[in-house]
Amino acid sequence: MSSRESILNKIKQNQPKEINELPDLEPLKAFDGDVVGQYKTVLKGIGGNPVEVNNYEEIIQYIQSNYAIQKRVLTTLPELASIAKLDWKTDDPHSLENVELMVVKAHFGVAENSSLYVTDAIMGQRVATFIPQYLAIIVNKKDILPKMHHAYERIGDLDYGFATFIAGPSKTADIEQSLVLGAHGARSLTVFIVA
Amino acid sequence: MNSDKTIQHSDAATVFNKNVERVNWHDETLWFVREKRDRSAHQIPEWELLRETASQIKFNVLSNIHDYLVEFEENAKKNGVIVHWAADAKEHNEIVHSILKKHEVTQLVKSKSMLTEECHLNDYLADRGVEVIDSDLGEYIVQLRKEPPSHIVLPAIHLKKEDVSETFHEHLGTEKGNIDPQYLTESARQSLRNTFLTRRAALTGVNFAVAETGEFVVCTNEGNADMGAHLADVHIASMGFEKLVPKRKHLGVFLRLLARSATGQPITTFSSHFKKPREGKEMHIVIVDNGRSVQLGRPEFKNSLKCIRCGACMNTCPVYRRSGGHSYHNAVAGPIGSILAPNLDMKKNADLPFASTLCGSCTNVCPVKIDIHDQLYKWRQVLVKEGYTPKSKTIAMKTMTTVLANPTVFEIAGKTGRFMMKNFPMVVNNKLNKWYDNREMPEVPKESFREWYKKNGKANKGKKDE
Numbered sequence: 001m002s003s004r005e006s007i008l009n010k011i012k013q014n015q016p017k018e019i020n021e022l023p024d025l026e027p028l029k030a031f032d033g034d035v036v037g038q039y040k041t042v043l044k045g046i047g048g049n050p051v052e053v054n055n056y057e058e059i060i061q062y063i064q065s066n067y068a069i070q071k072r073v074l075t076t077l078p079e080l081a082s083i084a085k086l087d088w089k090t091d092d093p094h095s096l097e098n099v100e101l102m103v104v105k106a107h108f109g110v111a112e113n114s115s116l117y118v119t120d121a122i123m124g125q126r127v128a129t130f131i132p133q134y135l136a137i138i139v140n141k142k143d144i145l146p147k148m149h150h151a152y153e154r155i156g157d158l159d160y161g162f163a164t165f166i167a168g169p170s171k172t173a174d175i176e177q178s179l180v181l182g183a184h185g186a187r188s189l190t191v192f193i194v195a
Numbered sequence: 196m197n198s199d200k201t202i203q204h205s206d207a208a209t210v211f212n213k214n215v216e217r218v219n220w221h222d223e224t225l226w227f228v229r230e231k232r233d234r235s236a237h238q239i240p241e242w243e244l245l246r247e248t249a250s251q252i253k254f255n256v257l258s259n260i261h262d263y264l265v266e267f268e269e270n271a272k273k274n275g276v277i278v279h280w281a282a283d284a285k286e287h288n289e290i291v292h293s294i295l296k297k298h299e300v301t302q303l304v305k306s307k308s309m310l311t312e313e314c315h316l317n318d319y320l321a322d323r324g325v326e327v328i329d330s331d332l333g334e335y336i337v338q339l340r341k342e343p344p345s346h347i348v349l350p351a352i353h354l355k356k357e358d359v360s361e362t363f364h365e366h367l368g369t370e371k372g373n374i375d376p377q378y379l380t381e382s383a384r385q386s387l388r389n390t391f392l393t394r395r396a397a398l399t400g401v402n403f404a405v406a407e408t409g410e411f412v413v414c415t416n417e418g419n420a421d422m423g424a425h426l427a428d429v430h431i432a433s434m435g436f437e438k439l440v441p442k443r444k445h446l447g448v449f450l451r452l453l454a455r456s457a458t459g460q461p462i463t464t465f466s467s468h469f470k471k472p473r474e475g476k477e478m479h480i481v482i483v484d485n486g487r488s489v490q491l492g493r494p495e496f497k498n499s500l501k502c503i504r505c506g507a508c509m510n511t512c513p514v515y516r517r518s519g520g521h522s523y524h525n526a527v528a529g530p531i532g533s534i535l536a537p538n539l540d541m542k543k544n545a546d547l548p549f550a551s552t553l554c555g556s557c558t559n560v561c562p563v564k565i566d567i568h569d570q571l572y573k574w575r576q577v578l579v580k581e582g583y584t585p586k587s588k589t590i591a592m593k594t595m596t597t598v599l600a601n602p603t604v605f606e607i608a609g610k611t612g613r614f615m616m617k618n619f620p621m622v623v624n625n626k627l628n629k630w631y632d633n634r635e636m637p638e639v640p641k642e643s644f645r646e647w648y649k650k651n652g653k654a655n656k657g658k659k660d661e
């Protein structure tokens with residue numbers, strides 16, 4: 001008998017016989033509050049940097065004055081072509097090793113934890129949001145949802161190869177619980193909230 | 196495994212307690228994490244409903260694991276993932292090794308996976324010429340020091356920055372005496388970046404696996420799991436079969452609970468959902484039993500399989516905080532580890548369910564509402580009945596009534612006192628035991644102990660005491 005069969009047989013034999021219904025998740029959705037306000041507060045609390053803007057022009061200006069754009073800046077967004085390269089999506093992911101700043105757009109954000117949801121369809125490459133020194137993510141104000149339950153409702157049965165929630169810059173507190181931003185991923189995260 | 200080689204929890208704890216200052220620091224650091232968890236939980240008005248919901252989902256999973264596993268496998272295969280089944284640790288390690296061998300890989304980068312600790316994968320691979328580098332900073336530190344992690348979420352929580360500084364000076368050539376966490380983290384970042392860029396195979400753990408879609412979720416703060424997996428040709432994910440959730444939407448419940456319970460963060464920095472391999476690359480999932488199906492069949496202990504490994508029960512446990520993770524001689528330490536370990540090896544781990552005051556704090560913080568302290572209490576009964584408690588325990592039980600009735604007798608009891616302290620720390624008060632010095636202790640549940648003794652102490656009467 002293969003391990004698969006023997007494991008499954010043992011489980012079938014041993015799993016509890018009582019029927020346990022799945023709970024209703026609807027009551028967990030209740031929320032009354034300022035979604036965008038909460039988003040920004042939580043993001044600041046975990047070391048992220050929220051920036052409200054009206055359009056891509058303002059995003060470009062912000063990036064020009066706050067990042068070393070003479071270094072390698074990449075994006076998935078044609079709107080940013082004047083400051084960032086677009087032709088890297090089919091390159092070997094290792095070649096992204098020297099990226100200074102990556103700018104992508106999220107499907108949506110979640111107020112309760114300030115995370116942003118991206119899938120491989122809009123990341124360019126899976127490693128794109130992990131390997132750069134600095135990361136900036138754009139999200140529409142109207143796409144900020146209250147809680148994770150709303151997030152999964154929105155995701156529904158979306159197909160993807162890879163998807164991730166990103167909340168703040170990469171961090172660690174493994175040395176005596178002292179928080180250090182910039183563990184293996186981005187050292188900072190700016191979130192452009194577009195009106 | 197040879198039980199004689201295992202140092203009993205109480206003995207290891209005694210050693211750990213020799214450095215009073217450090218024990219106090221360890222205790223306070225974990226309590227600080229526990230307080231962050233409290234603040235985070237209090238911000239969610241529906242926290243209790245969230246815990247109850249998570250608990251119900253996990254109960255549903257336990258009753259239907261067979262079908263969910265079959266569904267998960269089917270969907271994962273459809274997604275192009277290669278699924279393996281491992282009955283025990285040995286088979287898990289063999290599978291991982293065979294995948295690496297097929298690809299002629301001799302260097303593996305690994306993100307946090309307590310399961311691979313449970314299976315002793317690193318040693319197994321090292322013996323076969325495969326170099327493994329742990330990429331989580333805490334795990335990297337303890338790996339350089341040739342120590343196991345002492346905590347499932349905070350692997351190096353037993354170390355001070357001076358220790359890390361020395362280790363990094365020795366292995367990474369950092370400045371001697373530079374103890375700045377920022378500087379030390381940066382050096383590890385530089386060194387590990389090179390590792391990520393050069394490894395062709397990556398192994399990650401699994402936090403949740405979704406039956407409905409065949410995808411699995413890996414949560415990290417550092418981004419190390421993603422850096423490894425997205426740069427490698429082969430991604431191997433090892434999971435205990437209890438990691439399943441029925442549907443994608445259930446992730447919403449667990450992702451809300453996990454990080455808040457673990458460190459007080461609203462969510463981990465990255466919650467990555469792996470569904471299909473990258474074009475032209477390979478993704479493997481190894482589904483591991485290793486005693487879990489046996490635990491599933493123990494009505495008193497099956498609930499331990501609801502665990503999502505948040506570590507909250509450790510951070511809050513007065514015994515864990517003052518004895519350190521290594522004293523539990525098991526991959527998973529603390530209260531939950533003390534329930535899981537005897538299932539794997541009753542003889543070797545018979546001491547662990549006794550390493551508790553049964554104060555119930557673990558049960559109160561557990562995000563999936565596992566009745567942790569009840570299960571510890573029940574293990575004691577089982578272990579006594581099965582004859583696994585050390586013989587010496589029986590003498591302690593005989594004296595127990597006197598001790599409970601008259602603490603002064605105990606305090607001056609010399610040899611007996613030390614003996615009692617070793618075997619029954621939960622009834623030892625602060626004059627003799629550093630565990631309880633300066634601590635605000637929850638009330639010692641004398642009642643439950645008495646009840647337990649009444650039932651089980653008698654069972655040992657008539658047996659020969661040493």
Ligand code: SF4
Pocket residue numbers: 456501502503504505506507508509531557560561562563564565567
């Ligand atoms: S038993 Fe509960 S509190 Fe302890 S690690 Fe598991 S889920 Fe967390």
